[in-house]
Structures are given as structure tokens and as C-alpha cells.
Amino acid sequence: MAELETRGELPDRNVPSSEKVRPGDAIADAGSRIDAELDVVEVCSRLIRFDTTNRGDGDAEGEREAAEYVASLLSGLGIGSKIIESAPRRANVIARVPGTDPSLPALLVQGHLDVVPADAADWSVDPFSGEIRDGFLWGRGAVDMKDFCAMVLAALATGVRPRRDIVLAFVADEEDKGEYGAHWLAATHRDLFDGCAAAISESGAYTYHVPAADGRTVRLYPVATAERGTAHLRLTAKGRAGHGSRPNDENAVTRLVTALGKIAAHRWPVQLTPTVQAFLERTGEALGVPIDLSDVDGTIARLGPAGALVVPTVRNSTTPTMLDAGYKVNVIPTSAEAQVDVRVLPGTEPDLFAELDAMLGEGVTREFVAHQPPVQAPVDSPWFDAMADALRSQDPEAVVVPYCMGGGTDAKAFSPLGIDCYGFAPLWLPEGFPYRAMAHGVDERVPVEGLRFGTRVLRHFLENC
Secondary structure, eight states: EEEEEEOOOOOOSOOTTOOOTTTTOOOOOSSSSSOSSSOOOHHHHHHHBBBBBBTTTTTEHHHHHHHHHHHHHHHTTOOOEEEEEETTEEEEEEEEEEOOOOOOOOEEEEEOOBBBOOOOOGGGSOOTSSOOETTTTEEETTTTTHHHHHHHHHHTTTOOSSSOOEEEEEEEEEETTTTTTTTHHHHHHEEEEEETTEEEEOOOOOOOEEEOOOOOOEEEEEEEEEEEEEEEEEEEEEEOOTTTTTTTTTTTHHHHHHHHHHHHHHHOOOOOOHHHHHHHHHHHHHTOOOOTTTTTTHHHHHHHGGGGGGGGGOEEEEEEEEEEEEESSEEEEEEEEEEEEEETTTHHHHHHHHHHHHHTTTEEEEEEEEOOOOOEOOOOSHHHHHHHHHHHHHHOOOOEEEEEEESSHHHHHHHGTTOEEOOOOOOOOTOEEEEEEEEEESEEEEHHHHHHHHHHHHHHHHOOO
């Protein structure tokens, strides 16, 4: 582990948008003066040009260079920071912005600098160009989540004077297991987050245009107040080896596929968490759609496009995804393995695993490959109210509702520290923009005006929360 107090200058912003910043490139274009404000679009474009591809299993690049750039921007704003490496070049940037009222609990603002791979052959532009075209900023990480990182930096550059301390964490490795980033920091540097009561990060507070019953278009802004838990399971079936031509009632492959068949066919019951129930009730009220909690599937259908936001989060899910068995077609093996992707709602883990175990049958066992429990933060809280106020400061007609994420974020690292984690990365989106297809997708892009909107919302929130 390496730790460095950064004192860098602000890099020159007049860099061609087509210039990709590659690992090892020196950040030698530092200026001696900081402008009154940072251009959020230029900052985001520059972040995209750092190729911070994370291929998983420790294979990543560019995180150190991106971290140095972020730290230099913070230094130019008069904010001291530390770059902390969990392993060589796996860099995390940590800073604390003092508030005017030290008696208030602190806020954690956390985002990740790594991105998933992008195959340039599939894209309309170089995925690491940070190109601006047709009112959009294109590139891998544009919405997941270098946009948020850029908006936070730009908001701070406007001269925000927060009431409470703000802890900033720009981390590595979110796109894999977080073991070089958020989870490592939470386990080994717990003191960095002392006093933090709440956190904001990705996957919430974006514009979602939905039709109301009376023909109006309502602008929903879903703020994530919960996440399903992630449990990746390895199932192992043991049996008796033998010749493929002979009967064998201890066939490991048969035992495994029987268990997988039950798991795949099982339809988990509707289980409404506080977040999902609040989403249904508040969204139904805004759209003029009747809500019947005794018929959740029917209610979701009546909500139309808005219902798609909760389809994955009214039930648990268990999805077989990998199989590995045998070495020759005429040989029954002694063992067979499979992996199952399990997503579990807050408050339901014990019942889910008890029922899953009952489906395994004789000779089949399970173990965790990865296990991150669900996350749940209060819906009715001053934090949520402050987020809603900040959104309405820029869009007075915003309808702000809570929702539960079907996947997961680094909130799973910080929630066990007693921090209420929210998905609040405000972004204005034009009607019809396929935002949910952007993260990890081809031609990932974000509207330029959306970045500027989000910066203004974040400034309001950081000053008033």
C-alpha cells in the first residue's frame, strides 16, 4: 500500500478532445492558476480519455493516472487529498472538505474511476476519445460513472460552502469486486469515513419521462434508496463415476441438472420492501394510476414504462449462468459444478437461502463465490428531502421517488459502516434517450446539458444538505 499527499496543479484544459490519455502519460500540462469554475464537460471528457479499463481478476489499467488528475484538480481548488494504493497502480483518491458546522454528521460522496472494457470495433467513435458530437459527450464511462465524478468536481469548483464535512472518495475496482477499491478502503481505512452518516453515488436522480393517465408527461427522478444483494453461488454435485452406457442413480450430472431445473423454474413470490412500496404509491399518485398492493403485477402493468423500474425488484431472483461437468462423453464424472446468480431483496436473505437449500437435493452442496448483502436506506429522511429539494431547484416540476436497484454498487462496501447510501447522481436526460442501455453498452454517451444540470443540482445539495 502506498499513500501520497497530493499537491498538484490544475492541468491545462486546452487539450484536443481526440487525445486519449494512456497509462504512463505524464500529466505535464499543469497550469499555475485555477479558473473560477471548471467546465464539467471538459473535465468529464478528460476523465474519459484516461483508459481505466478493468477486466477483472486484478487486470486493470489507468487508475493511477486518472487518480492523479483528480487529485491535481482538487489541489487547484485548495482541497488537500491523498492517493492511496491498495496494490501497485490501483489508486484511490480521498479528501475531506470541512463544513461550516462541525457538529453535523459528514456526507460521503463516492464514485469510481474504472470502467468496463469497450471494443472499439463496435463503436461509432473511439470509446476513449471523449468526443463531443450532436450535443452528447461520447465514451466509455460517460454514464458509468465519470459523469458523476466530473459533476462533483465542477460543483466544488463553484465555491460550494457546505454546512457539514464532505468526504470525497474516487475509487478503483468497482467494476470487479471492489477488493482494490471501496471494499478494501472500508476494511483497512475505516477511519477515513469517521462521522459519515450518509453517502451519495451512482444510479439515481436522472430524468425519466413517463406518460400520465391524463395525457401529460411526468418527469420522474428515481433516487436509489436500496439495492438488492448479490450472492454468486457455486453448486457442486457429487456422485459415483461410471460408464455412460450403464444405469447410475448416483450420477453427479443428473443431480446437478435436477437441482438447476428446480431453481430455474421457481417463481419467487412478490415481496414489497419499503422502497418499492413507496415507489409504487408515489409514482401511481403522480401518474394518476390506481395502486393495488394486493395485485402488484397488475399495478406494474398499469404504470406502463415507469413499471419497468421495479420489475426486477419486487421478487428475488436465482439465475443459473455457468456449467462445468465431465471430460468424456462415455464417462459419468464423480462431480459436476454450476454457478447461480442470486439477487436478494433487503430483509429476505434467510428465507431465500432456506428455500434454495431445499431445492438442491441429495449430493448437491452450495458455497459463496461472492456475497454482498442488500442495502437499504430510509426513504423518509432529511437526506432524501434535501435531494428532492435540490432536483426541484433546477426542475420545479420534478417528481422525486425512491427506487430499489436491481444490481449493485460500492454502496455495499460503505453500508456496513453504518452509512445510509443513496443513488443520487443527478442528470437531465432528453425524452426518448435510452439511458438504461448506456452503462456497459456500445456508444455510451451523456447529454452535455445533462452534465451542466447535474452540476447545478449537486451544488445546491452540497450547500444545503
